[in-house]
Amino acid sequence: MRSVCVTNNPLWRDGYGETEAVRVMEEAAAADVFIAARDLVHKGWRFAGHPLYGNFSPTRHPYRTLVLIAPGEAGGLDMESLALLEQALEACRGDARDIAAGEMPARMKSDFAMLDRSLMEEIVKRYIGRGGSL
Amino acid sequence: MKPYRIVHYLNQFFGGVGGEEKADIKPESREGAVGPGVAFKAALKGEAEIVGTVICGDGYFAENMEKATGEILALIAAFKADAVITGPAFNAGRYGAACGAVADAVRAKLDLPALSGMYEENPGVDLYRKSVVIVPTSDNARGIKDAVPAMSRLILKMLSGETLGSAAEEGYMERGIRVNCFHHRPGAERAVEMLLSKLRGEPFATEYPMPNFDRVPIAPALKDIKNATIALLTDGGIVPKGNPDRIESSSATRYGTYSFAGIDSATDKLYATAHGGYDPTYANHDPNRVLPLDVMRDLEREGAFGKLYETWYSTVGNGTSVAMARKFGEEMGQALKAAGVDAVILTST
Amino acid sequence: MVKEIERVGLPIVHICTIIPISLTVGANRIVPAIAIPHPLGDPSKTPEEEKLLRRRIVEKSLLALQTEITEQTVFND
Amino acid sequence: MKLELHKARVRGIQWGGKTALGGNRVLQVNRAELMELLAEDGRFASIDMDIARPGESVRIVPVKDVIEPRCKIEGSGEMFPGMVGDVESAGEGKTFVLEGAAVVTCGKIVGFQEGIIDMSGNAAEYTPFSCTYNLALIFQPTEGLEIYEYEQACRLAGLKAALYLARKAHEAGAGADNVETYELPSMTESFTKFPNLPKVAYLYQLQTQGLLHDSYVYGLDAKRLLSTLIHPNETMDGAIVSGNCVSACDKNSTFVHQNNPVIKALYARHGVDVNFVGVILTNENVTLADKRRSSAYAVKLASMLGVEGLVISEEGFGNPDADLIMNCRRAESAGIRTVLITDEFAGRDGASQSLADATPEADAVVSTGNANMMIELPPVERVIGYTDYVDVIAGGFSGSLREDGSIEVELQAITGATCELGFNRTGAKTL
Numbered sequence: 007m008r009s010v011c012v013t014n015n016p017l018w019r020d021g022y023g024e025t026e027a028v029r030v031m032e033e034a035a036a037a038d039v040f041i042a043a044r045d046l047v048h049k050g051w052r053f054a055g056h057p058l059y060g061n062f063s064p065t066r067h068p069y070r071t072l073v074l075i076a077p078g079e080a081g082g083l084d085m086e087s088l089a090l091l092e093q094a095l096e097a098c099r100g101d102a103r104d105i106a107a108g109e110m111p112a113r114m115k116s117d118f119a120m121l122d123r124s125l126m127e128e129i130v131k132r133y134i135g136r137g138g139s140l
Numbered sequence: 141m142k143p144y145r146i147v148h149y150l151n152q153f154f155g156g157v158g159g160e161e162k163a164d165i166k167p168e169s170r171e172g173a174v175g176p177g178v179a180f181k182a183a184l185k186g187e188a189e190i191v192g193t194v195i196c197g198d199g200y201f202a203e204n205m206e207k208a209t210g211e212i213l214a215l216i217a218a219f220k221a222d223a224v225i226t227g228p229a230f231n232a233g234r235y236g237a238a239c240g241a242v243a244d245a246v247r248a249k250l251d252l253p254a255l256s257g258m259y260e261e262n263p264g265v266d267l268y269r270k271s272v273v274i275v276p277t278s279d280n281a282r283g284i285k286d287a288v289p290a291m292s293r294l295i296l297k298m299l300s301g302e303t304l305g306s307a308a309e310e311g312y313m314e315r316g317i318r319v320n321c322f323h324h325r326p327g328a329e330r331a332v333e334m335l336l337s338k339l340r341g342e343p344f345a346t347e348y349p350m351p352n353f354d355r356v357p358i359a360p361a362l363k364d365i366k367n368a369t370i371a372l373l374t375d376g377g378i379v380p381k382g383n384p385d386r387i388e389s390s391s392a393t394r395y396g397t398y399s400f401a402g403i404d405s406a407t408d409k410l411y412a413t414a415h416g417g418y419d420p421t422y423a424n425h426d427p428n429r430v431l432p433l434d435v436m437r438d439l440e441r442e443g444a445f446g447k448l449y450e451t452w453y454s455t456v457g458n459g460t461s462v463a464m465a466r467k468f469g470e471e472m473g474q475a476l477k478a479a480g481v482d483a484v485i486l487t488s489t
Numbered sequence: 490m491v492k493e494i495e496r497v498g499l500p501i502v503h504i505c506t507i508i509p510i511s512l513t514v515g516a517n518r519i520v521p522a523i524a525i526p527h528p529l530g531d532p533s534k535t536p537e538e539e540k541l542l543r544r545r546i547v548e549k550s551l552l553a554l555q556t557e558i559t560e561q562t563v564f565n566d
Numbered sequence: 567m568k569l570e571l572h573k574a575r576v577r578g579i580q581w582g583g584k585t586a587l588g589g590n591r592v593l594q595v596n597r598a599e600l601m602e603l604l605a606e607d608g609r610f611a612s613i614d615m616d617i618a619r620p621g622e623s624v625r626i627v628p629v630k631d632v633i634e635p636r637c638k639i640e641g642s643g644e645m646f647p648g649m650v651g652d653v654e655s656a657g658e659g660k661t662f663v664l665e666g667a668a669v670v671t672c673g674k675i676v677g678f679q680e681g682i683i684d685m686s687g688n689a690a691e692y693t694p695f696s697c698t699y700n701l702a703l704i705f706q707p708t709e710g711l712e713i714y715e716y717e718q719a720c721r722l723a724g725l726k727a728a729l730y731l732a733r734k735a736h737e738a739g740a741g742a743d744n745v746e747t748y749e750l751p752s753m754t755e756s757f758t759k760f761p762n763l764p765k766v767a768y769l770y771q772l773q774t775q776g777l778l779h780d781s782y783v784y785g786l787d788a789k790r791l792l793s794t795l796i797h798p799n800e801t802m803d804g805a806i807v808s809g810n811c812v813s814a815c816d817k818n819s820t821f822v823h824q825n826n827p828v829i830k831a832l833y834a835r836h837g838v839d840v841n842f843v844g845v846i847l848t849n850e851n852v853t854l855a856d857k858r859r860s861s862a863y864a865v866k867l868a869s870m871l872g873v874e875g876l877v878i879s880e881e882g883f884g885n886p887d888a889d890l891i892m893n894c895r896r897a898e899s900a901g902i903r904t905v906l907i908t909d910e911f912a913g914r915d916g917a918s919q920s921l922a923d924a925t926p927e928a929d930a931v932v933s934t935g936n937a938n939m940m941i942e943l944p945p946v947e948r949v950i951g952y953t954d955y956v957d958v959i960a961g962g963f964s965g966s967l968r969e970d971g972s973i974e975v976e977l978q979a980i981t982g983a984t985c986e987l988g989f990n991r992t993g994a995k996t997l
């Protein structure tokens with residue numbers, strides 16, 4: 007499998023539901039998606055896109071969609087991805103008063119899901135391949 | 141207007157109780173000023189006076205931080221203090237950290253103005269510069285005659301309710317807190333101005349300094365390995381099962397001191413990982429994958445090196461603050477050196 | 490942490506996976522580890538092979554401790 | 567290439583029978599005529615209009631974009647080329663400007679969108695648009711209108727309204743109070759004319775991450791562009807248009823693209839102590855490969871032009887910090903001295919690390935302020951737009967909107983507060 011997409015955004019089931027490379031994590035918080043990506047990066051996987059995509063502080067954006075490229079034969083740790091990962095985890099330690107996804111009005115949460123999907127649509131197409139259209 | 145009531149915090153040495161042998165004394169208080177406190181009387185010019193002194197052993201404070209802080213705050217409150225001065229601690233590491241912690245707790249919990257004084261290299265500076273006003277002092281007690289006037293002027297200003305100016309203007313340690321301000325000219329003009337100075341090789345002041353790291357001189361190589369005592373340390377988070385010292389899984393504020401006596405391998409029966417920064421399954425399955433005790437014992441038996449030092453230290457290197465890591469390193473280094481250890485192996489994840 | 494231990498004059502070798510961070514933190518003798526979750530092990534190998542791998546890294550560390558260096562050095566194979 | 571900006575100073579704004587700028591410099595706007603023009607785009611269920619003047623107890627929220635009314639009066643090329651005007655190159659001839667007026671578009675495109683302009687109170691100090699006479703347009707989309715369509719409709723309507731105001735005022739004989747002339751000949755001419763002045767260029771990063779984060783150059787989505795050259799005058803005729811409405815404090819509104827302060831500062835020194843070579847446009851894409859490609863291409867262009875000094879401005883925070891630091895590192899290693907302009911996200915207590923990325927080469931940085939700083943907005947008599955989501959506006963948090971209408975938010979929610987082009991005088995220092 008060349009690349010994988012890890013996400014907690016249910017909208018990705020539309021068109022990519024059966025795609026093995028797209029892993030939709032049920033009821034997961036954005037931070038859980040970062041942890042899943044961390045374990046892959048520690049095994050040599052590389053980020054295709056910057057994990058802090060979208061001009062939001064991650065503490066306010068309930069969804070995260072991360073695309074990672076499989077390690078080459080040489081394996082070994084990709085330093086750039088590791089640095090990006092550490093920066094992203096650091097940015098996740100937001101202020102305790104930040105709005106939790108649970109408190110968010112439904113329409114807002116669905117807007118975030120839609121925005122998350124549209125921001126990452128192209129990168130998922132390019133690295134995972136064409137799913138169905140939105 | 142009656143003078144403000146100030147309580148002074150000192151350690152066992154400056155409080156006149158004793159030296160290192162008295163480092164474990166519990167917090168106690170004295171009426172009026174003690175030791176360096178007397179020097180403050182003149183500098184406070186009658187506007188404030190030291191009504192009481194609270195003394196605590198550096199050892200007792202370091203080992204029981206929460207408990208000691210609570211007890212000290214109670215003693216301070218008993219004096220109905222208006223403000224608290226801690227130190228000056230000069231370059232004494234544990235005393236500096238205690239001074240910072242007490243001043244921080246007074247500000248946060250008693251909502252009273254508090255300040256301290258210490259040498260810039262003191263670990264207490266980096267630990268508390270963001271939340272406590274710290275006046276720079278020389279690295280030894282001879283600097284008391286400069287420290288006291290500076291600390292007095294600042295505590296009186298804080299008592300008067302005036303907000304302090306920047307670190308440079310008021311003479312306290314830069315606290316590393318970013319605050320907004322308005323310049324005379326827009327950012328774009330400042331940028332072009334700065335570029336011109338940079339192109340002409342003229343000095344300029346960046347408005348946002350990048351974080352940087354300093355180097356340390358290289359220790360000489362180990363000469364006689366066959367008789368060398370080597371210590372094994374880790375910040376990969378391996379701790380005895382159950383994490384007895386409750387070392388935090390990230391931003392650790394403490395390290396554990398344990399013993400290898402009678403143990404030949406870091407098995408999953410004895411050890412586990414407390415580190416929150418990586419998938420723990422592999423380390424928990426075989427802790428030797430982070431703390432190579434099995435191989436160290438083999439090599440020790442085969443005489444590849446003299447002796448594995450029985451005491452070992454462990455912490456969690458995951459988002460640990462630079463100041464905290466420095467404090468751990470200093471304490472471990474001094475203890476290992478004192479115990480005659482010749483070299484160290486540190487494993488990280 | 491590694492820096493302050495060296496500052497008291499003790500030679501120290503830092504076995505770690507993330508070399509650039511170790512360089513900035515100031516370690517002078519660095520031995521590369523295998524991977525973050527298992528720096529001195531490899532679950533894809535047999536226990537015997539793993540222990541041999543571990544031994545080789547520790548031996549390299551002992552060598553590093555005995556090597557006079559003039560600047561930060563990463564002891565690869 | 568030479569461009570004259572004929573600037574008519576606006577000192578007031580009111581509805582009236584005929585859109586014109588009177589001798590007293592009060593801009594009169596025919597509401598019905600403008601409404602009819604904007605209604606031509608059938609994608610709006612309703613359009614509301616309102617006026618906000620400096621000093622009034624008025625809040626506009628959520629703000630999507632701000633545009634300065636301008637139109638061409640002479641020369642080839644049209645205003646907002648490729649977007650509203652024709653695609654021919656602009657930036658030459660004469661352009662009429664209603665200086666001191668602005669069109670502000672409001673629309674709840676997505677639930678969390680933000681952007682507050684207060685015309686008075688302590689927040690007014692932080693946004694340049696508290697000092698302009700604002701014509702606010704509030705759009706309601708038709709039922710079920712797809713979000714990309716709605717965003718485009720709002721964007722185009724704002725540009726059309728700005729063009730309408732300038733054209734009508736000019737046609738009604740507004741006349742200019744002052745004329746600014748911007749001329750930059752070809753590079754060879756400048757090189758021979760100022761052989762010993764350092765060659766300086768401006769690397770202009772545009773936010774291009776996707777929906778609600780896009781910028782347009784001559785109507786093209788900038789995320790599809792390789793880094794390219796643009797003449798500074800073209801930006802004054804609206805060659806760059808904002809489609810970005812996140813996050814309010816550091817997104818570049820079309821207004822600041824039209825009035826880029828770095829271009830203005832470099833022009834002021836051209837021929838005096840610098841040779842202003844030109845502007846290199848680059849983007850901030852999500853894909854790492856795109857970031858490297860754009861950064862390498864931009865620095866190569868600078869080297870090809872023999873640039874010795876580069877001002878680099880960022881748009882946005884976090885992800886774009888990586889582009890800023892990468893552009894800085896590559897330029898410095900190509901021997902080009904750089905100065906960066908960026909805002910900071912140092913946490914509400916100012917104690918966190920301000921940028922997500924760092925490099926030792928970035929030794930010359932201008933800061934436009936910590937966007938996490940908390941600010942108290944007083945209750946206002948009138949609100950233009952909607953406040954129901956202000957609670958969770960990027961800078962706000964649950965509980966930030968109080969019963970009395972006052973709001974506690976981060977500076978991040980104030981439109982243009984920490985504009986990373988260095989438009990304002992805001993900055994930050996270490997206590």
